[in-house]
Structure formats: structure tokens, C-alpha cells
Amino acid sequence: MKFKCILADAGYRGEFIEKADKLYSYLIKVVSRDKEKLAKKEFKPVSKRWVIERTFSWFDNDRRL
Structure with missing residues (x-):
């Protein structure tokens, strides 16, 4: 399998x-x-x-998401 891009958590x-x-x-x-949105308490995924x-969550078998 060839990867183009890997997304990582901060x-x-x-x-x-x-x-x-x-x-x-x-x-x-x-x-x-986004730190600006965190300061405003604004949620946007x-x-x-x-x-x-x-x-x-898949790795942890957490099916709630």
C-alpha cells in the first residue's frame, strides 16, 4: 500500500x-x-x-462516534 499523506494529531x-x-x-x-476558536468557546469540527x-476510536473499539 502506498501512502500519499499521513494525518497526525498535534x-x-x-x-x-x-x-x-x-x-x-x-x-x-x-x-x-484553532486557538482563536478555543478562546471564543466556539465549536466547529x-x-x-x-x-x-x-x-x-476504531483502534479502541469505541463505537459511540
Whole structure:
């Protein structure tokens, strides 16, 4: 299977991203929440972030999402 882009949670920054890029030449996009909207207490789902959260719930067998 060939990957074009890997979406990562904001927790995966720094050394992890650098190693993956150096070893495998993957394009990795770190998706994080908008800090302005957090300050306003405004909720709007971020589409790429939702994909990541959904995938994590599949790994944990959490069927509530």
C-alpha cells in the first residue's frame, strides 16, 4: 500500500515527524485545533481532525462516534 499523506494529531510533533520524514520520506500533516476558536468557546469540527479522532476510536473499539 502506498501512502500519499499521513494525518497526525498535534501530539505527534517534533522528533517523531522528523524521523518519519528522514527514514521514509512521508508527507505528514499535523492537524490541530484553532486557538482563536478555543478562546471564543466556539465549536466547529475540523474535518481532518475528525478523521484522526474517528480512526483512534476504531483502534479502541469505541463505537459511540
